[in-house]
Amino acid sequence: PDPLAGLSLEDRVGQMFMVGTSVDGADPITLAAVRDDHVGGIFLHGRSDAGVQPTADLVSGFTSVVAPGGPELWVATDQEGGDVQVLSGPGVDGIPFARDQGAWDDATLRANAATWGRQLADAGVNMNLAPVADIVDSPEAAGDNPPIGQFNRQYGYDGPTVAAKAGAFAQGMRDGGILPTFKHFPGLGRVTENTDTRSDVTDDVVSADGPDVGVYSAVLPQGPAIVMLSTAIYARIDPSAPAAFSPTVVEVLRDTVGFDGVVTVDDLSAARQVQPWSPADRAVLAVDAGIDLLLVSADPSVYPEMRQAVLARAQSDAAFAAKVDAAATRILAAKAAMP
Numbered sequence: 001p002d003p004l005a006g007l008s009l010e011d012r013v014g015q016m017f018m019v020g021t022s023v024d025g026a027d028p029i030t031l032a033a034v035r036d037d038h039v040g041g042i043f044l045h046g047r048s049d050a051g052v053q054p055t056a057d058l059v060s061g062f063t064s065v066v067a068p069g070g071p072e073l074w075v076a077t078d079q080e081g082g083d084v085q086v087l088s089g090p091g092v093d094g095i096p097f098a099r100d101q102g103a104w105d106d107a108t109l110r111a112n113a114a115t116w117g118r119q120l121a122d123a124g125v126n127m128n129l130a131p132v133a134d135i136v137d138s139p140e141a142a143g144d145n146p147p148i149g150q151f152n153r154q155y156g157y158d159g160p161t162v163a164a165k166a167g168a169f170a171q172g173m174r175d176g177g178i179l180p181t182f183k184h185f186p187g188l189g190r191v192t193e194n195t196d197t198r199s200d201v202t203d204d205v206v207s208a209d210g211p212d213v214g215v216y217s218a219v220l221p222q223g224p225a226i227v228m229l230s231t232a233i234y235a236r237i238d239p240s241a242p243a244a245f246s247p248t249v250v251e252v253l254r255d256t257v258g259f260d261g262v263v264t265v266d267d268l269s270a271a272r273q274v275q276p277w278s279p280a281d282r283a284v285l286a287v288d289a290g291i292d293l294l295l296v297s298a299d300p301s302v303y304p305e306m307r308q309a310v311l312a313r314a315q316s317d318a319a320f321a322a323k324v325d326a327a328a329t330r331i332l333a334a335k336a337a338m339p
Contacts, residue, residue, distance in 0.1 A: 003332040004325060012328040013311045015040040015071060016287070018264070020297035023048040023077070023086055026061050029300045034073060035065040037307060040331055041074030041127065043297040044086055051090030052123045059124030072335045076127035076181075079120055083151045084130075092119050097152035098132055099142075102165045109165060110172040117176020126178060126338060129228065131155070131169040133182045133215045134189035135162050146194035147184075154189060159211035163218035174223050179338055182219060183228035184266055185253055186237065187212030195231045195266065195273035202233040208252045216257045224337055227253060229265045229291065231273040241285075242273060250290035262292045262327075262334045268306070270298035280309035287313075288320065292327035 004012060014033075018041035021027040033039045042062055048055065059075050066073050077086040081095030088094060095101075095116055101109055120128060132153045136142050139157065142149030155165035170180035188195075189212070190205040206212045216227065229249065231242045238248035244265040253259050268274055268282045277285065283294055283306035294310075296303045314321040 003329055007328065009314055009321070009324070010311060011038045011070075012324050013307060013314060014038040015328045015331050016292060016294055016310065016324065017041075017303065017307060018043050018074060018076060018293055018295050018297070019300045019303050020045045020269070021062075021300065022046050023055065023058070024050075026058060027300050029303060031062065031065065033300070033303060034062050038067055038070055040071070040293060041076055043129070043295065044075070044077040044125070045297050046086065048087055049089035051088075051092055052119065053091070055087055055123040055125075063124070071332055072338070074127045074179075074335070075125050076129055077120070077125055078130065079116065079125075079128050080130040080132060080153060082153065084153060087120070087123060087125075091122060098155050098165075099152040101169065102155040102161065106164055106168040109168040110175065113169045113172025114175035117173040117178040121177040127181065127226070128173055128178050129181045129183065130173075131166040131180060131182065132184070133162060133166045133219065134184060134187050135159060135212050135215065136189040144192055145189055147191065147196070148189045159214045159218070163215045166215065167219040167222055170219060170225060171222060179224060179226060179334070181226040181228050181264065182216060184230035185213075185216060185227050186230070186234060186243065186249060188230045188232060191232055196271050199272045199276060200233070201231075201273050202235055202239075204235045206234055207236045208256055213252060213257060216253065216259065220257060220259050220261075224261070224334065226262045226264055226293070226334070227259060228295075229253075229263060231266045231268075231271055244268065244274070244291060245285040245289050247289045254290070260330070262330050263290065264293035264295055265291050267295050267297045269296045269300070269302050279305045282306065283310050284313050287323055287327065290323065292330050
């Protein structure tokens, strides 16, 4: 059967968005997006020490307005550990920095991640935008890498180590019923500026056939996962555009790595790196490049403009509409195969 049968173009476009809401309360724009536009997912942002039950109650306010019989709602957050852990409090363990998780053997890391995954599931979450699969050059270089190394988000300093530890974390998440997301393709461990706080961030190291991309070739065959693209520019792959807007970078993931699942993208709403483009252009460029799931995590106020731009382009451009259909098909398949 056609997975898109019964889904209007509006519904297909809706499935391509993941819209943020504060973990402390439902954002009205995001609630309306779930209820009226049938968006594919929500993202819990911020920090909360309220614990499992209040978070589950918040999530149920969103899942209760999902169209009956429609696709499941992805409920995602950032639960990496260390400084990047949205949920804490009763029923939720404190998670160490990835740097420290990486010192454990693979079986221990997988077992601990399974516990963390079950805690997320108890809170109503079914997707984690983790693990970080970025390679930082060395412990000494970590301080020069603002997005990853400065926050101790790296599992290690070489491809095999990162693949083993990020892979074990992802397997544990699946064991706990959570869909993992490997990030930030093709690699954010070598940049010297942070895409969240700076524009024109460019990587001069990562290549299409290097170890950073190799991590993905190692971990993606292991089980269901999402891949998140970075918004940095990769001078050795496509110097003309941020990865999120680059068909060339997406082709590396599809063709070189061989990944046919859902591709998402780092935040398109508030990151400084994407501010030179209007919200409408960000969304259209990402879809045109081959992105399936558009993350509007930090500032949901730009979502309506983004949705309208994608919908209008799909209504007027058959080739673009075909990309929407392909993206919605991949998203529905991933939801059907959830851990």
